[in-house]
Amino acid sequence: MRLGDPSKYVHHVMDIEPVGRVSPFVGRGICLIIGTADRGPGMRPIGFATESEVSMTFGSGKLVDQAKLALREGCNMLYLIRVMGKGYSKAYVDATAVSSGSTAVGRFWATSDGNWGNSLSLKIEKGDLKATDTETFAGDGSAGPYHLKYDDYLESPYNMVTVGGVSKTIVYSQEGHGAGNVYLDKQNGTLTFYTGEEPKTTDQIKAILKYTTRKVSLYYGGLHIATYNNIDTVMEMEARMGYSPYVRYVGVVGETRLPKYGVTLELTGGADGSPITYGDWELAFEQALNLPPGVYPNTCCITQHEVEEGSYDLVARLSGYANEMADRFRPCQCFVAIPYLSATEGGYDIDAATQLGMSYNNPWLTIGANYYNANGDLIVGAVAGKQASLQLGSSIAEPINALSSAGGLLWQFNDSHRELLNKCGLDVLVKDQGIASVSGVAEVGQGVRPYVGISTNKDTSHASDVFKLLVDMATISHCIQQLDITVSAFYHAKRTWTNLKRVQASMELWLAGLAEKSVLDDYKIAVTPNPLDRNAAKIQMWIQPVGHILRWETTMYVGHWSDKVAE
DSSP states (O other), X not given: OEESOTTXXXXXXXXXXXXXXXXXXXXXXXXXXXXXXXXXXXXXXEEESSHHHHHHHHOSSHHHHHHHHHHHTTOSEXXXXXXXXXXXXXXXXXXXXXXXXXXXXXXXXXXXXXXXGGGEEEEEEEEEEEEEEEEEEEOOSSOOOEEOSOSSBOOOTTXXXXXXXXXXXXXXXXXXXXXXXXXXXXXXXXXXXXTTOOOOTTOEEEEEEEEEEEEEEEEETTEEEEEEEEEOSHHHHXXXXXXXXXXXXXXXXXXXXXXXXXXXXXXXXXXXXXXXXXXXXXXXXXXXXXXXXXXXXXXXXXXXXXXXXXXXXXXXXXXXXXXXXXXXXXXXXXXXXXXXXXXXXXXXXXHHHXXXXXTOOOTTEEEESOOBOTTSOBOHHHHHHHHHHSOTTOOTTSGGGOBTTOOSOXXXXXXXXXXXXXXXXXXXXXXXXXXXXXXXXXXXSEEEEESSOBOSOOOOOTTTGGGTBHHHHXXXXXXXXXXXXXXXXXXXXXXXXXXXXXXXHHHHHHXXXXXXXXXEEEEEEEEEEOTTOTTOEEEEEEEXXXXXXXXXXXXXXXXXXXXXXXX
């Protein structure tokens, strides 16, 4: 880009050119949870940052329980998807105006899909304050009636109507209508001038009139839950309801009149739909692939492991989702818990669990063997939330990262079973005496944490276990996202050495940051043109995630080796 005028004899010209590096940023602390709830919007991802927001929107249920656990473990942001059956619908009620008879001027919608909204009702009353309508419009050569924006106007000494700057006396009944007057129909919101005094098309009519605001009180099952007072426009009605966790208001296009007061409206038409099937979960996973732009979840978990009993069908679907996210260069670690009881033996079925674990070889899938607290409640959300909240290079299995919301374990394994389950790709939680995590601070107590923190990846060689440990997979996933975002900024750029060097410098920028923070031991990168394709470039990247101590080897020498003699 050039600034200045070079045609002038005395001039200053400045050339501004794009140089330097692209600095992409991928955040941490985002967890996606898919499950069921008793209310709330269905089949679409919605973001939350606090427990109160989750409760107000979704009420209760498995989705809410796991969301709260994830937030308590330090997760910064949640995206939740409520799974619903086919044919679900949202409750609503149409609102009419004072002057409109049976014609709807707007519609109140329940924010929640399903039959929960059928228990909602609205009581519409006069607002506590008056509002002022100011309008200016041209005459049309007739006496009227001229329709105003609102209805239910008020008699007030502050009301004023002028025609061409000349004031008219306002009367509020047709009996008093005469020369020099203008009749204001308060209920229907119209102005009618006296015959023979019709405003010309060149006349400007100005009206300043008081009218009634609205107060909307919301009830759920007869219990008062919210009130919105002194609403004076359709826009404000929509805006005030826009912050309500219970209802929304949508006015008819072009309509300016407010809903009639002195009425109670019952919402109807909400339905939960058919019983939830695997196909409904399939649709929910499709929605999970279409998160808002720039939202890259670090972890994902689901609130149940199957739809058809004994099939573990949702474990397979979650594995597929993990692969789909990786294919889009947005990998996230996916967590699912399997039941801890065998239907036939009344205890943990080790054989069934190990067979399930051996069925998968996915570095982005983690199957929890005992993700249940001492009360038998699922805590998969706590594990997913903790993993999402950790800094890169931090292991979820470190005692300092113990789960603060686990509350003990319902089922624990002996050493041999724990080793077997880990080798088969199942993540196992353990309870340590003397360690508890409260707000990230280690304290005396009992701490629940993963024994290792692993995926279902079956490559167990020490040299390649980076694809098995969650701490390493978090680093790998982060680098995949950063690399993809970096190269995306250079699509269709000229394949020159300058641009290739810019790409390499951009990548070295964030790789050096990871090495400085001890996330990587070392890295190397080379960006070169592809000699076989004039429109392609090659990237070769080496990353070495920092190792984590899992094994100690000790040699103890016992005997006489020093000349020192005890005092």
